[in-house]
Amino acid sequence: MTALVLRELRLAFSGGAAMLPLVFFLLVATLFPFAVGPDGALLARTGGGALWMAALLAALLPVDRLVEPDRASGVLDQLSLRGHSEEAIALAKLVAHWLAFGPPLMLAALPAAALMKLPAEILLRLELGLLIGTPGLAALTLGVAALTAGLRRSGALAGLLILPLAVPLLIFGAGYVERGNDAGALQLLGAASLLLLAGAPFAAGAAIRAGRD
Amino acid sequence: MSLLVFDGVACRRGGRLLFEGLSLTLAPGEAAIVSGPNGVGKSSLIRLAAGLLRPASGNVGRAQAALADEHLALDERQRLDRALAFWVADGTAALGAMGLAALAHLPVRMLSTGQRKRAALARVIASEAPLWLLDEPANGLDRDGLDRLEAAMAGHRAGGGAILAASHQPLALAGAQAVRLG
Numbered sequence: 001m002t003a004l005v006l007r008e009l010r011l012a013f014s015g016g017a018a019m020l021p022l023v024f025f026l027l028v029a030t031l032f033p034f035a036v037g038p039d040g041a042l043l044a045r046t047g048g049g050a051l052w053m054a055a056l057l058a059a060l061l062p063v064d065r066l067v068e069p070d071r072a073s074g075v076l077d078q079l080s081l082r083g084h085s086e087e088a089i090a091l092a093k094l095v096a097h098w099l100a101f102g103p104p105l106m107l108a109a110l111p112a113a114a115l116m117k118l119p120a121e122i123l124l125r126l127e128l129g130l131l132i133g134t135p136g137l138a139a140l141t142l143g144v145a146a147l148t149a150g151l152r153r154s155g156a157l158a159g160l161l162i163l164p165l166a167v168p169l170l171i172f173g174a175g176y177v178e179r180g181n182d183a184g185a186l187q188l189l190g191a192a193s194l195l196l197l198a199g200a201p202f203a204a205g206a207a208i209r210a211g212r213d
Numbered sequence: 214m215s216l217l218v219f220d221g222v223a224c225r226r227g228g229r230l231l232f233e234g235l236s237l238t239l240a241p242g243e244a245a246i247v248s249g250p251n252g253v254g255k256s257s258l259i260r261l262a263a264g265l266l267r268p269a270s271g272n273v274g275r276a277q278a279a280l281a282d283e284h285l286a287l288d289e290r291q292r293l294d295r296a297l298a299f300w301v302a303d304g305t306a307a308l309g310a311m312g313l314a315a316l317a318h319l320p321v322r323m324l325s326t327g328q329r330k331r332a333a334l335a336r337v338i339a340s341e342a343p344l345w346l347l348d349e350p351a352n353g354l355d356r357d358g359l360d361r362l363e364a365a366m367a368g369h370r371a372g373g374g375a376i377l378a379a380s381h382q383p384l385a386l387a388g389a390q391a392v393r394l395g
Contacts, residue, residue: 007288007299014290074284077265078300081280212265213226 001092004079008096017065018100021058022108028054029112040117047116048126048177054112055105055130055173056166059137063158066097066145067208076208086205094142094200101141102134122177129173129189136169136193139200146204150211168192215240215274216344216375217262222271224257231257232394233270239375241343244366244386247379249394255379256282258394259348262377276375279340281333282348289322293332296321300336307339308332311361326353331361338365345369347378 012018032050033043070076079089106127113123144161148154172189179185215238223233231254239245247255260266261273263280287296294317297304308314311331316324324332330353337345345366351359363385366376378384 003299011288072284073289074282074286077263077280077282077284078286080265081263081278082300212260 001084001088004084004089004092005096005099008093009100011065012062012096012100017062018104021061021101022104024061025051025054025058025105025108026112028057029115033115043116044118044122045178047113047118048122049174051109051112051116051126052129052133052170052174052177055134056137056163056170058105059101059134059141059166060155060159060162062097062101063141063145063148063162064155066093066142067149067204068145068154071149071208071211077212086208087201088205090142090146090201090204090208093204094139094197097142098135098138101138102130105134106130125177125180129176129186132186132190133169133173133193136196137166139193139196140165143196143200143203143207146207146211149207165196169196216243216276217278217377218272218274219262220272220274222261222273223269224254224261224266225269226254226257230269235271235392237390237392239344239377239390241373241375242370244370244376244378244389245392246384246386246389247377247392247394248381253395255394256348258392259346259377259379262344262346276344277342278344278346279337279342280346280348281337281350282346283352285321285329285333287321287332287336290320293317293319293321293324297332297336297339301339301341304335304339307335310338310365311335312357327355327358330354331358334362334365338369343374345374345376345378347376347380349380350378351380351382351384 029051036042076089080086109126109130113126140162144158148158151157169189169192172185172192176185176189217239219235219237222235224231237245247258249255257266259282261268262275263278264275293313294304308317311334313328313331313335316328334350350362354362366386369376
């Protein structure tokens with residue numbers, strides 16, 4: 001299990017693949033002030049929501065490298081032959097994917113918040129929301145990656161599957177950034193994230209098994 | 214104690230019945246060669262034996278197995294010896310047995326078709342699994358590679374292992390059961 005997680009992390013960082021969502025996230029943060037203009041107050045009010053949206057879109061990018069290469073090269077078969085259940089494989093991939101996606105994204109949120117002129121209090125809420133929400137995003141990406149493995153041009157389909165399911169994360173994440181926790185947005189964000197986290201290994205495991213027939 | 218048991222196994226793929234009522238037992242030291250025309254279910258039989266497919270009816274029982282099929286399952290960007298080390302404790306002897314010792318430091322993506330086949334077989338040889346499942350093991354191998362494969366298979370059986378191979382090419386497996394599909 002540990003070996004699996006380490007292998008996934010090596011694959012994510014060795015080719016620079018894990019950097020792609022970060023660069024994308026920062027690019028959106030750079031472009032947004034160009035689009036709405038240099039009004040500091042407006043940026044500070046809308047910036048948190050925009051960064052949540054950027055995080056959501058950045059979560060789409062790794063979908064084609066999470067499961068499909070291992071399926072095509074027979075790695076999933078060999079792991080299964082060595083007695084690893086598909087669910088355990090999916091869980092290892094989930095842990096590694098979050099480690100390569102969540103904390104770096106939280107780091108990238110610091111310069112992004114500076115570009116948006118977000119006040120410290122908003123930035124703190126954004127970071128806390130990302131800490132709670134990115135595991136759910138990572139789980140969603142992994143589940144959809146397993147579902148669409150083996151399909152050709154699965155990228156567009158993956159987007160169609162991920163984005164609607166990520167709406168609760170976006171609503172509660174952006175809501176918490178904007179208005180604070182007076183309506184329990186943080187708890188609801190945690191609930192949505194946990195639901196995705198709990199379901200993803202089983203859905204991905206079943207998808208990997210079904211993909212063999 | 215048998216290493217592989219097929220008991221009245223039927224295989225159905227995509228709604229089509231490939232074969233049914235197949236029974237087969239491999240004890241330590243035994244081997245079987247599956248033959249038949251393309252599309253008759255040889256690879257499916259190997260995957261059934263590996264537990265990667267479920268039989269439509271009947272039962273499959275197996276000991277710890279190692280599989281070499283058309284997929285190499287080694288990380289393309291890594292050196293061959295390190296990629297192999299993800300799967301097996303010590304692959305040095307197996308790389309030597311398949312004549313790959315001089316290529317151990319090359320990245321996997323640089324290997325030729327025949328060398329990739331040798332690497333997949335080296336993974337099986339180093340696995341220490343008692344049951345070898347080989348899908349077209351001779352594909353892409355030259356004469357030297359074939360000799361090394363046959364020597365490794367003979368050594369494995371002498372050590373109490375069993376082999377199930379699907380092959381078009383004639384393989385030297387003395388006293389092997391012939392499983393003819395189609």
